[in-house]
Amino acid sequence: MKYEFSARAHTLLSSPQLSIRTQMRRGSLISLAEELPAEELFPLSLLAEAASTVISADAGALQYGDPEGYAPLRDWLTGDWLTAKGVKVTEGGVLLTTGSQQAVDLLSRVYIDPGDRVLVENPTSPGFLQALRMQGAVIIPVQGDREGLLPDHLRRQIQQHRPKMLFATPSFTNPSGILWSLQRRMEVLELCASYNVLIVEDDSYGDLHFQRHGEPPGKKYPSLYALENVSTGGHVLYIGSFSKTVAPALRTGWAAGSRELIGMMTAAKQMADWQSSTLNQRLLHHLLDASAFDLREHIALLNREYNTRLKLMAELLKRPAWKNSSYDMPDGGMFLWVSLPVGLDALALLKCALGKGVAFLPGPLCSVDGGANYIRLNFSHPGRDELLLGMNLMSEAVTEFTARS
Amino acid sequence: MKYEFSARAHTLLSSPQLSIRTQMRRGSLISLAEELPAEELFPLSLLAEAASTVISADAGALQYGDPEGYAPLRDWLTGDWLTAKGVKVTEGGVLLTTGSQQAVDLLSRVYIDPGDRVLVENPTSPGFLQALRMQGAVIIPVQGDREGLLPDHLRRQIQQHRPKMLFATPSFTNPSGILWSLQRRMEVLELCASYNVLIVEDDSYGDLHFQRHGEPPGKKYPSLYALENVSTGGHVLYIGSFSKTVAPALRTGWAAGSRELIGMMTAAKQMADWQSSTLNQRLLHHLLDASAFDLREHIALLNREYNTRLKLMAELLKRPAWKNSSYDMPDGGMFLWVSLPVGLDALALLKCALGKGVAFLPGPLCSVDGGANYIRLNFSHPGRDELLLGMNLMSEAVTEFTARS
Numbered sequence: 001m002k003y004e005f006s007a008r009a010h011t012l013l014s015s016p017q018l019s020i021r022t023q024m025r026r027g028s029l030i031s032l033a034e035e036l037p038a039e040e041l042f043p044l045s046l047l048a049e050a051a052s053t054v055i056s057a058d059a060g061a062l063q064y065g066d067p068e069g070y071a072p073l074r075d076w077l078t079g080d081w082l083t084a085k086g087v088k089v090t091e092g093g094v095l096l097t098t099g100s101q102q103a104v105d106l107l108s109r110v111y112i113d114p115g116d117r118v119l120v121e122n123p124t125s126p127g128f129l130q131a132l133r134m135q136g137a138v139i140i141p142v143q144g145d146r147e148g149l150l151p152d153h154l155r156r157q158i159q160q161h162r163p164k165m166l167f168a169t170p171s172f173t174n175p176s177g178i179l180w181s182l183q184r185r186m187e188v189l190e191l192c193a194s195y196n197v198l199i200v201e202d203d204s205y206g207d208l209h210f211q212r213h214g215e216p217p218g219k220k221y222p223s224l225y226a227l228e229n230v231s232t233g234g235h236v237l238y239i240g241s242f243s244k245t246v247a248p249a250l251r252t253g254w255a256a257g258s259r260e261l262i263g264m265m266t267a268a269k270q271m272a273d274w275q276s277s278t279l280n281q282r283l284l285h286h287l288l289d290a291s292a293f294d295l296r297e298h299i300a301l302l303n304r305e306y307n308t309r310l311k312l313m314a315e316l317l318k319r320p321a322w323k324n325s326s327y328d329m330p331d332g333g334m335f336l337w338v339s340l341p342v343g344l345d346a347l348a349l350l351k352c353a354l355g356k357g358v359a360f361l362p363g364p365l366c367s368v369d370g371g372a373n374y375i376r377l378n379f380s381h382p383g384r385d386e387l388l389l390g391m392n393l394m395s396e397a398v399t400e401f402t403a404r405s
Numbered sequence: 406m407k408y409e410f411s412a413r414a415h416t417l418l419s420s421p422q423l424s425i426r427t428q429m430r431r432g433s434l435i436s437l438a439e440e441l442p443a444e445e446l447f448p449l450s451l452l453a454e455a456a457s458t459v460i461s462a463d464a465g466a467l468q469y470g471d472p473e474g475y476a477p478l479r480d481w482l483t484g485d486w487l488t489a490k491g492v493k494v495t496e497g498g499v500l501l502t503t504g505s506q507q508a509v510d511l512l513s514r515v516y517i518d519p520g521d522r523v524l525v526e527n528p529t530s531p532g533f534l535q536a537l538r539m540q541g542a543v544i545i546p547v548q549g550d551r552e553g554l555l556p557d558h559l560r561r562q563i564q565q566h567r568p569k570m571l572f573a574t575p576s577f578t579n580p581s582g583i584l585w586s587l588q589r590r591m592e593v594l595e596l597c598a599s600y601n602v603l604i605v606e607d608d609s610y611g612d613l614h615f616q617r618h619g620e621p622p623g624k625k626y627p628s629l630y631a632l633e634n635v636s637t638g639g640h641v642l643y644i645g646s647f648s649k650t651v652a653p654a655l656r657t658g659w660a661a662g663s664r665e666l667i668g669m670m671t672a673a674k675q676m677a678d679w680q681s682s683t684l685n686q687r688l689l690h691h692l693l694d695a696s697a698f699d700l701r702e703h704i705a706l707l708n709r710e711y712n713t714r715l716k717l718m719a720e721l722l723k724r725p726a727w728k729n730s731s732y733d734m735p736d737g738g739m740f741l742w743v744s745l746p747v748g749l750d751a752l753a754l755l756k757c758a759l760g761k762g763v764a765f766l767p768g769p770l771c772s773v774d775g776g777a778n779y780i781r782l783n784f785s786h787p788g789r790d791e792l793l794l795g796m797n798l799m800s801e802a803v804t805e806f807t808a809r810s
Contacts, residue, residue, distance in 0.1 A: 001601055001639045004569060005669060009515040012672035039464035047467065051456035059444040062452065062652035098503060098678040105677050109539070110414040130676040134514070164409060196406055234406045247467035249684040264410060267417035271535040272510045273503035277682055279654040 008114075011133040030390035033359040035174070035244075035334055036381035038309075041302060042247050046293045050286040054279070065278035067270040069096025069254075073285040077254060081295070085206075086226035087238060092259040095266050098276045100204045100241040100253035101127045103265070104167075106272065107200060107237060107255065108135045110264045117163040121149060123337065123366035123374065125174040125202065128167045141368040142166070146328060148180030151187040158195045165198045170224060171206035175366045175376035176337045177330025179209075182221050189224050193235045201225055204241040204253070207299050208380075209332040210307040225256065234258035242284060244334070245299055250280045306334070309379045312387055321395035321402065334380040337366075339373055344401050346375050352400060358393040413519075416538040435795035438764040440579070440649075440739055441786035443714075446707060447652050451698045455691040459684070470683035472675040474501025474659075478690040482659060486700070490611075491631035492643060497664040500671050503681045505609045505646040505658035506532045508670070509572075511677065512605060512642060512660065513540045515669045522568040526554060528742065528771035528779065530579040530607065533572045546773040547571070551733060553585030556592040563600045570603045575629060576611035580771045580781035581742045582735025584614075587626045594629050598640045603666075606630055609646040609658070612704050613785075614737040615712040630661065639663035647689060649739070650704055655685045711739070714784045717792055726800035726807065739785040742771075744778055749806050751780050757805060763798040 054061050068074065074096060078089040097103040104127060112118065114136025120128060122141030132139050140161050143153040148170060157163070168188070170180040180188075192199050201224045209220060225238035234257070241253035255265060269275065287293045313336060314329060324341035340346060346362035353360060363374030382390055459466050473479065479501060483494040502508040509532060517523065519541025525533060527546030537544050545566050548558040553575060562568070573593070575585040585593075597604050606629045614625060630643035639662070646658035660670060674680065692698045718741060719734060729746035745751060751767035758765060768779030787795055 001598070001603065001663075003516075003603070003639075003665060003669075005515055006518045006521075009669055009673070012515070012669065012676055034469070036469055039468045042464050042467045044460055044464060044467070048457045048460035051460055052453045055449055055453035055456055059447050059449060062447045062449070062654040063444045064439070064441055064648075064653045098681070101676075102678040110410055110417070111408075113411045116411075127676075127679075134673070134676055193406070198406065198408070234408075243469075247684075248469045249467040249682055251678070251680075251682045258406075260408060264408075264414055264417065268414070268539070271417055271506075271532075271539055272677070273507040273656070274532075275656075276503070277654055277656040277685055279652075280682055280684065 008134055008136055012130070029354065029357055029359050030382060030386055030393065031359045032377045032379075032382065032390050032394070033361045034378060034381065036378070037244055037248065038302070038305060038380055038383070040383065041305060043287065043293050043298065046287055046291050047247070047283065050283050050291055054282045054286050061279050061282045063278065065275055065281070067266050067275045068094075069276060070278055070281035070285060072289070073252075073281045076285060076289055078256070082256070086222045087256065089256045090259060093262050094254055094256045095262050095269060096276055096281060097253045097255060097269065098251045098273070099243050099248070100202060100239050101131070103239045103253055103255040104128060104200065104202070105131045106265045106268045108132060108137070110268050111165060111198065112137050117161040119154070119157060119161075119163045119166040119197070120368060121168055121173055121176075122368050123175050123363065123371060124167065124368070125169065126361070126365045129366075129368070132167070139368050144178065146178060148178060148184035149188055151184070151191060154188060154191055158191065158197060163197055165200060166192055167200045167202070168224075169202045169205065171203055171221070172208060172330060172333030174205065174333070175335045175361070177328065177333045177335055179331055180221065185221060185224055185227055189227055189235070193228070197235075199224055199236045200239065201236050202239045204239065204244055205333045206240070207245050208303060208306060208334065210303045210310070212307060234261065237261055245295065245302070246284065246287070250284050251276060252280055252284055303332070306380050309382070309384065309387060310336070312384060313377065313379045313391065316388070316391040316395070319395050321398040324402070325398075334378055336377045336379060338375050338377060340375060340398070341402055342373070344398070345372050347372065349375065349397055349401060353394060353397040356393045356397055358390045358397070360394065413539055413541055417535070434759065434762055434764050435787060435791055435798065436764045437782045437784075437787065437795050437799070438766045439783060439786065441783070442649055442653065442707070443710060443785055443788070445788065446710060448692065448698050448703065451692055451696050452652070452688065455688050455696055459687045459691050466684050466687045468683065470680055470686070472671050472680045473499075474681060475683055475686035475690060477694070478657075478686045481690060481694055483661070487661070491627045492661065494661045495664060498667050499659055499661045500667050500674060501681055501686060502658045502660060502674065503656045503678070504648050504653070505607060505644050506536070508644045508658055508660040509533060509605065509607070510536045511670045511673045513537060513542070515673050516570060516603065517542050522566040524559070524562060524566075524568045524571040524602070525773060526573055526578055527773050528580050528768065528776060529572065529773070530574065531766070531770045534771075534773070537572070544773050549583065551583060553583060553589035554593050556589070556596060559593060559596055563596065563602060568602055570605060571597055572605045572607070573629075574607045574610065576608055576626070577613060577735060577738030579610065579738070580740045580766070582733065582738045582740055584736055585626065590626060590629055590632055594632055594640070598633070602640075604629055604641045605644065606641050607644045609644065609649055610738045611645070612650050613708060613711060613739065615708045615715070639666070642666055650700065650707070651689065651692070655689050656681060657685055657689055708737070711785050714787070714789065714792060715741070717789060718782065718784045718796065721793070721796040721800070724800050726803040729807070730803075739783055741782045741784060743780050743782060745780060745803070746807055747778070749803070750777050752777065754780065754802055754806060758799060758802040761798045761802055763795045763802070765799065
């Protein structure tokens with residue numbers, strides 16, 4: 001039959017991530033394209049034990065649960081864990097979601113009508129851009145530097161476009177890895193609050209903050225959500241995830257915010273899929289609360305290993321192939337955002353790289369417009385040997401282009 | 406801050422299911438309102454074993470997977486299981502979702518623009534109505550009888566409204582429990598195909614088909630999807646779920662259809678939440694494929710027990726309180742759809758029943774308009790004692806109203 005898809009359905013098909021993944025499955029590609037954690041560090045045996053205990057203990061673990069998510073896990077989260085980050089959550093102010101992406105999508109659905117203006121960092125998360133485009137938002141980029149968004153440009157964009165929202169990742173922006181300074185955090189919060197712009201703050205990478213050996217401890221800035229006075233607040237929706245710190249297949253992210261906002265998102269959640277998996281949420285809760293697993297220690301382990309991989313990747317980027325490339329060394333996260341030599345197009349390079357057996361994320365996927373001269377490289381997933389091999393293939397691909405010109 | 410929600414977000418807040426659930430949590434209500442399976446029949450020990458095996462075997466069980474879902478589970482599903490039902494699925498023609506509700510929502514998002522007309526049975530699933538309202542569809546009811554939709558009325562509604570879709574549950578319609586006859590199935594399929602109306606066929610309850618003792622075997626009609634010639638087809642999207650037959654907390658439903666339709670839904674799935682839980686899908690696959698669990702036997706067990714509960718409920722509905730009520734006895738599913746004595750309003754009755762400690766689903770939630778005189782009673786979840794107690798309280802509530810008038 002001849003299908004008549006909805007007006008914005010076509011925005012979904014532009015996703016080269018889908019086609020990269022399809023190609024990866026067919027061959028044996030090394031992927032520097034995705035945002036996967038290192039699976040060799042998953043707490044497998046503790047999770048296997050947790051699963052067995054949780055399922056045997058109570059048939060309720062396999063029954064439908066609440067759309068808000070398993071209450072003891074919400075309590076764990078909003079207890080010591082978020083409190084230690086200065087994040088206060090009121091009763092009814094947290095919703096468990098299927099990863100952080102679902103929180104982004106649900107909020108977009110309850111807050112954005114077609115034609116509404118939404119501000120983003122540029123470059124920004126491909127997942128934000130997809131959700132916003134599907135919702136018909138007009139996406140407005142705000143300029144930034146190494147300290148975060150530029151307040152003057154933010155003010156001008158607000159005054160000119162009257163946006164409803166700002167999507168931002170102040171701690172290790174995907175893909176640029178930028179950590180906003182405290183000053184910028186306060187300025188952005190103040191500006192958005194004064195113009196009634198809702199801030200969606202994705203803190204999925206915030207815990208992946210590396211302490212480098214011999215360097216002073218990394219600066220741990222409070223989130224925008226923590227900086228806002230809760231009693232007068234509500235301007236920030238705070239999003240996080242266990243996908244990067246425990247395991248993605250548990251598909252557990254969360255949104256924290258005002259009761260009004262979370263209430264509306266919970267209603268949308270129920271309409272979208274009733275609820276995420278109670279079983280996964282109970283597993284996670286058992287792991288965190290009643291097993292030998294220590295999330296802080298585990299994150300420290302991840303950060304040591306990811307920092308090693310990042311440094312290896314940075315070392316490999318010193319090779320001649322990359323001499324006209326550049327990047328800023330991040331203090332955390334999962335990505336390097338690399339500018340290519342002038343004239344080298346990321347999509348053309350991707351085609352060549354895929355032919356050689358390596359994938360990366362081309363800049364346009366992270367960009368409101370442009371980005372053709374950038375690539376995003378993931379350093380958290382590939383083991384050291386794979387990283388070495390993948391970067392060798394990348395160097396070959398770059399050399400093929402630069403040697404020609 | 407003052408929030409400016411999207412234009413249709415308010416449609417979500419009208420959900421009395423949310424408020425029934427909130428009230429249930431606060432007290433100790435007996436719920437005849439929801440669509441929960443009997444948790445005492447969950448295959449707990451086999452699932453606990455599966456979980457332990459799957460997690461220990463392979464870190465991939467905890468990693469991100471494909472947006473389409475775990476390939477071996479898709480293969481299992483489209484192999485003998487669906488083939489035995491006459492359901493043929495082509496390569497790329499199946500998507501695993503977070504329950505059947507997500508399949509409904511994803512399709513609505515990629516297929517419906519605000520103002521598009523969509524046909525539904527009336528009464529119909531509250532989940533369909535929510536997803537369609539959120540998408541801004543104009544919902545058009547089609548009349549039916551005990552055999553299914555009335556072809557003449559369907560034709561008139563198609564000719565008058567030019568709808569894009571029909572949502573239907575031919576096997577044990579939620580809430581009415583109707584099983585469409587083969588004749589009606591063929592007529593509806595032919596009509597929709599000739600007018601290019603996409604049929605969304607929810608078969609989530611199809612397996613809950615009771616063989617009554619001493620009665621001839623139930624008539625197992627093919628699904629609309631199975632009736633359509635696959636090579637010329639594409640007019641039916643077929644939706645199913647393991648929530649009713651194995652366990653809801655695994656959150657695994659599916660959609661099967663043409664490659665084009667499933668491809669678009671997969672792209673929407675990736676945007677909405679990247680993917681459902683690989684872990685849950687692997688658990689389910691291990692249970693179905695490599696354990697002592699036999700899904701057909703398990704379904705037979707469920708059906709024996711649910712039939713017993715249904716008959717108990719029917720027995721209790723013979724009490725004097727219900728003398729001016731009526732219902733059709735279904736051959737399967739999870740619900741009785743009861744018309745109340747004239748003048749008795751379902752929402753007023755709900756208030757009274759909640760006060761007594763029992764909940765049900767009021768008819769308006771299942772209705773395009775009206776339905777005030779109907780209630781939906783679930784017989785699959787409450788155990789026999791609970792069912793007895795719950796129906797006692799219901800009888801009391803009804804009597805309070807009818808005694809007054």
